[in-house]
Amino acid sequence: CTHYIFIIVIAVNSTLLSINAGDYIFYTDWAWTSFVVFSISQTLMLVVGACYYLTFTGVPGTATYYALIMTVYTWVAKGAWFSLGYPYDFIVTPVWLPSAMLLDLVYWATKKNKHSLILFGGVLVGMSLPLFNMVNLMTVADPLETAFKYPRPTLPPYMTPIEPQVGKFYNSPVALGAGAGAALSVTMAALGCKLTTW
Numbered sequence: 001c002t003h004y005i006f007i008i009v010i011a012v013n014s015t016l017l018s019i020n021a022g023d024y025i026f027y028t029d030w031a032w033t034s035f036v037v038f039s040i041s042q043t044l045m046l047v048v049g050a051c052y053y054l055t056f057t058g059v060p061g062t063a064t065y066y067a068l069i070m071t072v073y074t075w076v077a078k079g080a081w082f083s084l085g086y087p088y089d090f091i092v093t094p095v096w097l098p099s100a101m102l103l104d105l106v107y108w109a110t111k112k113n114k115h116s117l118i119l120f121g122g123v124l125v126g127m128s129l130p131l132f133n134m135v136n137l138m139t140v141a142d143p144l145e146t147a148f149k150y151p152r153p154t155l156p157p158y159m160t161p162i163e164p165q166v167g168k169f170y171n172s173p174v175a176l177g178a179g180a181g182a183a184l185s186v187t188m189a190a191l192g193c194k195l196t197t198w
Contacts, residue, residue: 032173035137039130039177040184042094046070047125047185050103051117051192060108067100092140095132099125114193122189126182130174 049070050063074093102124103117110116 035130035133035173036177036180038094039133039173040181042096042133043099043126043129043177043181043185044188046096046099046129047103047122048188048192048195050100050125051121051189052195054103054107054117055114055193055196058112060104060112063100063103063107064097067096070096092133092137094129095136096129098132099129102128118189118193119186122186123182125189126180126185127178130177130181134174 046067050066053062053066054060056062071093078093103121106121106124107113107117110120
């Protein structure tokens, strides 16, 4: 019972993290920087919970189920924001499911080898999630237009949206997020597997 409660707690925290990291679309001047931080945080949150869930049940497919829980919770949260009068793309729901499917595929293809799950699964999730999220963002309304049309009432004056400085620090947020995510998610995958034997 404790294990299942733990899974739900992680999924709820994933949702809260999405809401905090996911409204980067309104911080337009820092859009790409926020995208990298957002991608890494989502990668690590997904991989630690999914690896825990996978090794706990030992059934390929549970990582995808875990990602589905996170997705449903976040869509419910989006509905709450929508009811307050914000646009429906105020929170960009991360695309966890394809990356979780890759994790399940690695676990199944390597005949439930935990070390392969950590190494190959971690790298695949880290590299794929920023890519899927950028494709997801292409379907969302223009950030500047949205930000000026629906200004956040809680934003202080110094955070008023201004023209974004794209490419000021680096030219490819997807590549930076994927590289950092791939390196860090291997460690978090190992942590998720270790939690099974606590």
